Amino acid sequence: MMKNFLISLILLLIYSCQSTKSENNIAIVIHGGAGTILKENMTTEVESAYLNKLEEAVQTGYEILKNGGSSQSAVDETIKIMEDSPLFNAGIGAALTNEETASLDASFMEGKNLNAGAIAGSKYIKNPISAAISVMEDSPHVLLSSDGADEFAIKMGLDTVPNSYFITERRLNSVRKAKKDDMFSFEYSYINDSKYGTVGCVAIDKMGNISSGTSTGGTTNKKWGRIGDVPIIGAGTYANNDCCGISTTGWGEHFIRNVVAYDIAAQIIYNDKGIKEASINSLDKVMKTGGDGGVIGLDNKGNISMEFNTAGMYRASIDKNGNLTVKIYSD
């Protein structure tokens, strides 16, 4: 009797230690886009609005992780908060196409089994990140596009809205100005209008599972059904429990050409680099082909990285020690 009690006590102690150890590992990092974000162009009100929304988003994901929720759920709920805010170029407030409509891209990847899902060119899905997760879970495919993506989301019973829901006055002014000058937003610096307003989130949960997600309206004035890096697994999003999770924001074409998200992972897997050094190396490659932007990520030990080669990047994180960081400009 006493022996059984002692064994139970020892097992309980071992279990508690393990569970405490793995609880230390939860961490989350988000971005709300990188670009020409300068303090001198920002009002205190706008700055506060961004800082508050970033904090709300990252705290929401962290609470889910703290309560034992999955990194998938944390990434989904965190990105939805940013999609539902007109501050960011994703969901409502998305950058508009040449036709003055919203056309939304998103992707999601799960590090434990390398499952992934993505949509490109959706017109009606309220929360593109949830549709990306649904493509992963409910279809045999990874990437669905345009009308087909909307049709799939409607079939799956996801929330849909008229395209006008996404359109804000600020973005309408931006695209009209860009059309007048026949420029794409990445060729075109516009005060207070983040050049690359993608949103993204990477999280690691108590089970050590990493998930990454990214969502965007793409570039202002985009034409010809242009697809950027966001729905491209390996370019805009990557997750693998063996190394890390990554979400990018920037001049999408250069992030595709440099396969940025997976290039960071490959440096960790094959070359034993740390996530920060690998991120800096990949951004250097982006700069060499003429692009710029930023990347966020965390490795499977919960180490966080937030790097960019633009003036600023909306970003926030809560690290494995529970420390909150919310920043806009370069340090």
Place this chain on the structure above:
Amino acid sequence: MMKNFLISLILLLIYSCQSTKSENNIAIVIHGGAGTILKENMTTEVESAYLNKLEEAVQTGYEILKNGGSSQSAVDETIKIMEDSPLFNAGIGAALTNEETASLDASFMEGKNLNAGAIAGSKYIKNPISAAISVMEDSPHVLLSSDGADEFAIKMGLDTVPNSYFITERRLNSVRKAKKDDMFSFEYSYINDSKYGTVGCVAIDKMGNISSGTSTGGTTNKKWGRIGDVPIIGAGTYANNDCCGISTTGWGEHFIRNVVAYDIAAQIIYNDKGIKEASINSLDKVMKTGGDGGVIGLDNKGNISMEFNTAGMYRASIDKNGNLTVKIYSD
């Protein structure tokens, strides 16, 4: 005077040696799809038709390289021959969608500057590979999709055809059979109908420039604007003069999730692997997530690799010594 003459002579000799050396480096490799290709299911006539067309395609590209043409031009012309043949799942003879239409994807990448272009979901472009090259050269984008891709191609003056041009009786029978059983082609083995009939080509020219291209009709019975790995740089196609060029064929979703084309490159860049070993490693990863298929590639020394984990892969190459190989089944 004599001294100047001697210096000139030495410089001329050095130049000649270099130019001879680099001329030895030209090489080309192609695939016409991998899958359940078994000798017992093949007639002699069909087998000859494939072998002849593969040889014609690879010889065409090699002649261009031998005459000092660019690897871009070699890849373009070689793939066009396969697109224009109903034998392969690309251009005419493409696998058909759930709507019994052709929906074409292609991508191209240039190793000297990491430029890339791709189209997804085109209905009217006669030669998708040329459209991918045009996206790279004539637009600020990498990937254009659906109606937008067609609109761009028409604007650029590329050859367009009615969608019915692409449709063959063989593919119509396949999709109708698949629809009846509600299966996608990769879940569905069909005698004499290559599961993954993508075509691809990688070449290195006298200048040492590597180019890669891939073209496909996607999977039989595809729905919801599904995009596979072919138009995804890093998954279906990759080229970088620092290491190699790659084109893949197989269950596209698994090639996206494993970022196959760039994973092979990354092993060469970061882990000093040879192209054959790196290709085998990446295909092992594809198998681990439940997929299969093949990859072709060559490194910047002109070493060729043609690997697959299916029963067969239509493939051909002419190596740096001028040796021709044309094969269908496993060795």
